[in-house]
Amino acid sequence: MSGESKIEGLCIKASPLGESGRLITVLTENQGIIRLAAPGARRPKSSLAAATPLTYLNFHIFGKRSLKSVRQIKILKSYNGLGKNIDCLAAAQAITELTFLLVGNEDKQISYLSSVLIHLDRIYDYKNESQEDFKILSMSIQSLIHLLAIGGINIPVNFCCITGEPIIPPLGNWDWQCYYLPNEGFTTIENKESVLRVNASEIALLQRLLFPELPIKSNGELLGPKKVWLRILSIVESWIAAQLEKELSSLKMLRDFYS
Numbered sequence: 001m002s003g004e005s006k007i008e009g010l011c012i013k014a015s016p017l018g019e020s021g022r023l024i025t026v027l028t029e030n031q032g033i034i035r036l037a038a039p040g041a042r043r044p045k046s047s048l049a050a051a052t053p054l055t056y057l058n059f060h061i062f063g064k065r066s067l068k069s070v071r072q073i074k075i076l077k078s079y080n081g082l083g084k085n086i087d088c089l090a091a092a093q094a095i096t097e098l099t100f101l102l103v104g105n106e107d108k109q110i111s112y113l114s115s116v117l118i119h120l121d122r123i124y125d126y127k128n129e130s131q132e133d134f135k136i137l138s139m140s141i142q143s144l145i146h147l148l149a150i151g152g153i154n155i156p157v158n159f160c161c162i163t164g165e166p167i168i169p170p171l172g173n174w175d176w177q178c179y180y181l182p183n184e185g186f187t188t189i190e191n192k193e194s195v196l197r198v199n200a201s202e203i204a205l206l207q208r209l210l211f212p213e214l215p216i217k218s219n220g221e222l223l224g225p226k227k228v229w230l231r232i233l234s235i236v237e238s239w240i241a242a243q244l245e246k247e248l249s250s251l252k253m254l255r256d257f258y259s
Helices: 080-084 086-102 112-125 135-150 200-208 226-244 249-258
Strands: 005-017 021-027 033-038 055-062 068-078 177-181 185-187 196-199
Touching (some): 005 033, 005 086, 005 112, 080 086, 080 112, 086 112, 086 135, 086 226, 086 249, 112 135, 135 226, 135 249, 177 200, 196 226, 200 226
Parallel strands (some): 033 068
Antiparallel strands (some): 055 068
16 A cells, blocks of 8 residues: 555654544654554554553554554564653653653654663663662663763763863872863863862763763672762753753652652
8 A cells, every 4th residue: 555664663652642542752763753643542452552652663654644644563672661660660751751852853863762772671671689779870870871972962071161171080089170060061170150069980980971881890889879870860960951951850750769
């Protein structure tokens, strides 16, 4: 049938459409964010009932209008289990909230979807080791830092935002400080407009979050105490608010959980 095609994408939002349908918002690799109509998806026995948020799907779509319709879906992976834990749910919602701010309609963002899936997999598969475990907090922070970098508004932690000189934190020197400016980044020059001072180990930890893996000690423990990770969360929150003029409500939920 003419006008038919297949796409893969992550459903990041679903809202009612008509009497029994859904309007679903999908993050794709090559088309950015698109919206599709899923007729009858709210009926209990509908073959399209799985078109829900945090589900990675293969869609068979049709139509020539701007709002195409879904004919068939195939579940590739469901992340619905993230809702069982508040911290995991908040981490996943932070990813989708940031996605709405970074990715536009028909906006091709190379590697964005694949990066989202990598971070969702990591959060989904992780099992808390104890009540004092805060690795989900670190995973959430790192996922946002990676997505900000792909979206072109990465937090500049490797170069002074005033002089342009490399920031090389002297580990072990507790007198050394770096100053954070929410609209610009970090500077090694004392600035009255800075909102936060960070030490050498904290800026080094921030720099390591740009790498693919979390910073883990040789004994398997996460590098840095929880209070430092909460400070880094504050930096990420304020950077997003300053650059995108929007606060992520899910990060407040994450902070409340770990505070």
